[in-house]
Amino acid sequence: MNSKGIMPAPFDEMSSADGNSRPGYELIKRWLDSETPESLGHRRLEAELLFRRIGITFAVYGDEEAEERIIPFDIVPRVLTKTEWRKLATGLEQRVTALNMFLADIYGTGEILKAGIIPSDLVYRNPYFRPEMMGLKLPHDIYVQIAGIDLVRTDAEDFYVLEDNARTPSGVSYMLENREVMMRVFPDLFAEYRIDPVETYPEELLATLTSVAPNSAPGEPAVALLTPGPLNSAYYEHSFLADKLGIDLVEGSDLLVRDNVVFMRTTEGLKRVDVLYRRLDDDFLDPLTFLPTSVLGVPGLMNAYRAGNITLANAVGTGVADDKAVYSYMPEIVRFYLGAEPILKNVPTWRCREKDACAHVLDNLHDLVVKEVAGSGGYGMLIGPAADKATRDIFAEKIKADPDNFIAQPTLALSTCPTVVDAGIAPRHVDLRPFVLYGADKVRIVPGGLTRVALKEGSLVVNSSQGGGTKDTWVLDA
Amino acid sequence: MRLKIRHETSYVYGTPATRAIQILRLTPRGHDSQFVVNWRIDVDQDCRLDASRDPFGNAVQSFTVEGPLDGLTIVAEGVVETQDNSGIVHGQAERLPLPVYLRDTPLTRASPGIRALAEQASAAAGPDTLPILYAIMNGIRDRLDFIVNVTDSGTTAIDAFSHGHGVCQDFSHIFIAAARHIGLPARYVSGYLFHTEMLDGQAAGHAWAEVLVDDLGWVAFDPANGIAATDSYVRVAVGLDYLGAAPIRGTRYGGADETMEVKIMVNETARAG
Amino acid sequence: MLSRTADTLFWLGRYVERADNTARIIDAANRLATVPDSLAGETSEWEPALAAAGVLSGYTEHHDEVDRDPAIDYLAFSPDNFSSIKNCLGTARNNARAVRTALTAEMWEAINEAWQELKRYDGARMDRQTLNTFLSRVKEACLRFDGSAYRTMLRHDAYWFLRLGFYLERADSTARILDVKYHVLLPEDAQVGGGLDYFQWTSILRSVSALTAYRWVYHESLKPWLIADLLVLNAKMPRSLASCYENLATFLDHLSLAYGRQGPAQRQARSTMTRLQNAQISEIFQNKGLHEFLTEFIDENARLGETISKQYLT
Structure with a gap:
């Protein structure tokens, strides 16, 4: 791959340029030095067997054979020091606070648009903006209860936010299962290190969901998880979380709305639901308000929502906040609502909707990463330095045809972490998705998150749908 | 013009439905050249009509009815005065x-x-x-x-x-x-x-x-x-x-062989008194 | 519990039991087909086998004649047959996946591993040895699933709905197996047949794994009315209609106690159970005849399924 010649050597999180290990990684390095490729292979197999038994599967759309392929797991943990984590956590809380204030504003009076900080077209004509949410007052003004913020690291100091997943972020089950498997396969490591636990996540999530129940909820709020069903790629996670939270895993057909109150059908009759942790996209939620052909949703749900009888987590219409064009305004959004400088950096972004920016992007395609504004999962994306000319030309045409739909960013030198490969240990690029729980009482961030790793040498695409794997993420308690 | 309007929507279910839910946008609101003299909505089944406004400013009624239902009829009627x-x-x-x-x-x-x-x-x-x-x-x-x-x-x-x-x-x-x-x-x-x-x-x-x-x-x-x-x-x-x-968006649970009939009458009417 | 979850568990139970029943029917028919014509007569064993599995009409839509290979393929592997063993296990496994959290890890592993292994078997060009292995694996898988449920599941509604599915399916299957062969099960005073009948009788007992049980219960040589007695009225025999209904009534009772109210399903199951408890096999033969009795039973059993569904599962 030619990018090696172009890009500076990436920051390796374990070893500095002189080969010494960085803070936090001393023990990992010692452990890795003591293992042979064979012994690592054994451990890897052991971990894989555990995953298979537990049943973590990841369905990739359009790939029937791989319907239940296991997402690859790398047994070398990714380590963050407490100091690094504290800074991250403060930045994450700031970011999600700003996201919520932004959403409450644009579905209310739109002050940030009136102030001319963001073009109002970008918001009001955004496909993920939902006019149906206008003027609806949500409990505690919280729109995003669960956020998964994708971060990448470029050096010892800097973390960049790559994406704010404010709709239905997934992956938290891997965070929990990865830790579980690591503790079983490497009890010795856990005896030597003091690692912040992540296992409290389900409890924190339930507390968050309960805290945002509507006022009309009688007594202890009833919470349920709404899934599109077993065919959904994240179904395993839905059922895993429902189980850990001790709440019902419901499909649309399990629910019904009667006089603007949501009920679920049980063997003992109808039971009221107050909070829906929904993992179903806006479009499918209610065939009487959105896509009329949706059979996955609940007819009348939006009316119950507008009547204040149910909380949806996340709220409808949060997608406008994780749109990549809106993303590019996040520093301004943080400043506008919080009067503070953003703690987490944004990747510089060219918005192709702006003429000058578009020209710059078209001239520099070979250096840039181009993304669809509303794309996700690593689809519809061009990595300029890795693409050949023909691919870049095709993409240039796409950009010219619909510039509003694209943004471009410089190719970041993503940090690498040691990873088990066939030949032993080698550095591979990683990102990090911590999960932020934004409740009415407080903000909860379980220390750690999901580290995704691009298993192919040199690859920057960490998405599991495109050959990425995951790692356990350790925040050292020291 | 002073217009008398009657809008009847009837559903018949060959196999009875177990329940139905509907969202109605059947109530006109006034503006400078449209005055709603009177307006009412009737559903021929026991139900509660929940009234609300949507973000577009429309008057919305929603209701749910429990079956078994052989059919369902919704009538919206009233008098509206309009000016060109x-x-x-x-x-x-x-x-x-x-x-x-x-x-x-x-x-x-x-x-x-x-x-x-x-x-x-x-x-x-x-x-x-x-x-x-x-x-x-x-x-x-x-x-x-x-x-x-x-x-x-x-x-x-x-x-x-x-x-x-x-x-x-x-x-x-x-x-x-x-x-x-x-x-x-x-x-x-x-x-x-x-x-x-x-x-x-x-x-x-x-x-x-x-x-x-x-x-x-x-x-x-x-x-x-x-x-x-x-x-x-x-x-x-x-x-x-x-x-x-849409005047009506609804869903029926259970049942089959649905037929729907709409009949709308718009007539000029004399001013009262 | 969500009605859908209960429904999925109920059908999970039914499909596992159906796979097991069909495997036993194929086993028995296969065995009967090896008896020399001079002893067994030139009858096809596969038409009754298809009928006992309740799929004869479906089979004839796809095939003009009933032959061994296509019959086995249809019963065990065909994707066209909703109730083929492979389809049953596939559906059971999908159901298990859909209610994964209502099951114990052992149950999930039992059904999941069975499916991963058995989905690889292909009906085309299968030799007898492989078929036998397949059928044994199916029976083992069902046993393992059933045993895991018995040993590991909490005794609450999830368990009861699963069990209701098992027993409703089992009652249906036993009744069908008997009904297909009712003409060889004549009442006491009728003409006793020759060698053919003997092999037919053992075949019936084999299809429900009751050959040894028969000898333990009756200490007699095979008598057709005793075979009927064993499979219809003898509550000691776990596949008998009486035993199935004792279980159905018990589990419905557990549900009504847990939920604090009972309904038509409880009344219906109890009434059928009581009738089976009070009946005598000679009366059944004399009054309406076995065929009539079984036909009515199959309908009644299906109605109980509908009632349970209405009361709890929708």
């Missing part, structure tokens, strides 16, 4: 920022053909907005035949335009798509039309569109008839497209 104001609508509930009315929806997306029509009309008719809109309407009427029962409520502007026929809904969708394409905020209107040739009843409500015209505000055009709305038009609900303004 050359289609200009003032004094209505306006809640949404204007760029919202430039949004694409699946039903109102513009095809290259629709975009070309809008651009040609815009180029040919000069700088003023009104002539452009008339040119678009005429362009659509040249292109489309008014034929009932060929398109349905799910037909998109793109499909209707390429097939070359449709009903008032399709004409309106294409018109809206064209207007938005040249940067004019536009919306769909569902309502009633008084028509001297249809005094015995109509099998469907009427649909037209409103476009925001500089200086004038929202102006109502009836692309199916090629005119601005008059005092024969009773405005009931607006939305980005048919789905947002």
Whole structure:
């Protein structure tokens, strides 16, 4: 791959340029030095067997054979020091606070648009903006209860936010299962290190969901998880979380709305639901308000929502906040609502909707990463330095045809972490998705998150749908 | 005009339904040239009508009924007084920022053909907005035949335009798509039309569109008839497209063999007293 | 519990039991087909086998004649047959996946591993040895699933709905197996047949794994009315209609106690159970005849399924 010649050597999180290990990684390095490729292979197999038994599967759309392929797991943990984590956590809380204030504003009076900080077209004509949410007052003004913020690291100091997943972020089950498997396969490591636990996540999530129940909820709020069903790629996670939270895993057909109150059908009759942790996209939620052909949703749900009888987590219409064009305004959004400088950096972004920016992007395609504004999962994306000319030309045409739909960013030198490969240990690029729980009482961030790793040498695409794997993420308690 | 309106929608279920839920946008609201003298909605089953307003300013009623149900009938009726104001609508509930009315929806997306029509009309008719809109309407009427029962409520502007026929809904969708394409905020209107040739009843409500015209505000055009709305038009609900303004959106649980019949009477009535 | 979850568990139970029943029917028919014609007569064993599995009409839609290979393929592997063993296990496994959290890890592993292994078997060109292995694996898988449920599941509604599915399916299957062969099960005073009948009788007992049980219960040589007695009225025999209904009544009772109210399903199951408890096989033969009795039972059993569904599962 030619990018090696172009890009500076990436920051390796374990070893500095002189080969010494960085803070936090001393023990990992010692452990890795003591293992042979064979012994690592054994451990890897052991971990894989555990995953298979537990049943973590990841369905990739359009790939029937791989319907239940296991997402690859790398047994070398990714380590963050407490100091690094504290800074991250403060930045994450700031970011999600700003996201919520932004959403409450644009579905209310739109002050940030009136102030001319963001073009109002970008918001009001955004496909993920939902006019149906206008003027609806949500409990505690919280729109995003669960956020998964994708971060990448470029050096010892800097973390960049790559994406704010404010709709239905997934992956938290891997965070929990990865830790579980690591503790079983490497009890010795856990005896030597003091690692912040992540296992409290389900409890924190339930507390968050309960805290945002509507006022009309009688007594202890009833919470349920709404899934599109077993065919959904994240179904395993839905059922895993429902189980850990001790709440019902419901499909649309399990629910019904009667006089603007949501009920679920049980063997003992109808039971009221107050909070829906929904993992179903806006479009499918209610065939009487959105896509009329949706059979996955609940007819009348939006009316119950507008009547204040149910909380949806996340709220409808949060997608406008994780749109990549809106993303590019996040520093301004943080400043506008919080009067503070953003703690987490944004990747510089060219918005192709702006003429000058578009020209710059078209001239520099070979250096840039181009993304669809509303794309996700690593689809519809061009990595300029890795693409050949023909691919870049095709993409240039796409950009010219619909510039509003694209943004471009410089190719970041993503940090690498040691990873088990066939030949032993080698550095591979990683990102990090911590999960932020934004409740009415407080903000909860379980220390750690999901580290995704691009298993192919040199690859920057960490998405599991495109050959990425995951790692356990350790925040050292020291 | 003083219009007496009765809009009856009846469902019959061959196999009884276990329950039904419906969202109604069947209640007109007043504006400067439309005064709602009285209006009521009746459902022939025991239920509670929950009234609310949607963000577009429409009056919404929702209800659920528990079965077994052999059928369901909803009647909306009342008296509305209208005045001709050359289609200009003032004094209505306006809640949404204007760029919202430039949004694409699946039903109102513009095809290259629709975009070309809008651009040609815009180029040919000069700088003023009104002539452009008339040119678009005429362009659509040249292109489309008014034929009932060929398109349905799910037909998109793109499909209707390429097939070359449709009903008032399709004409309106294409018109809206064209207007938005040249940067004019536009919306769909569902309502009633008084028509001297249809005094015995109509099998469907009427649909037209409103476009925001500089200086004038929202102006109502009836692309199916090629005119601005008059005092024969009773405005009931607006939305980005048919789905947002549909008189009834509902779901039935269980049951089968559903038939639906709509009967609408719009008649002139004398002033009381 | 969600009605859908209960429904999925109920059908999970039914499909596992159906797979097991069909495997036993194929086993028995296969065995009968090896008896020399001079002893067994020139009868096809596969038409009754298809009928006992309740799929004869479906089979004839796809095939003109009933032959061994296509019959086995249809019963065990065909994707066209909704109730083929492979389809049953596939559906059972999908159901298990859909209610994964209502099951114990052992149950999930039992059904999941069975499916991963058995989905690889292909009906085309299968030799007898492989078929036998397949059928044994199916029976083992069902046993393992059933045993896991018995040993690991909490005794609450999830368990009861699963069990209701098992027993409703089992009652249906036993009744069908008997009904297909009712003509060889004549009442006491009728003409006793020759060698053919003997092999037919053992075949019936084999299809429900009751050959040894018969000898333990009756200490007699095979008598057709005793075979009927064993499979219809003898509550000691776990596949008998009486035993199935004792279980159905018990589990419905657990549900009504847990939920604090009972309904038509409880009344219906109890009434059928009581009738089976009070009946005598000779009366059944004399009054309406076995065929009539079984036909009515199959309908009644299906109605109980509908009642349970209405009361709890929708």
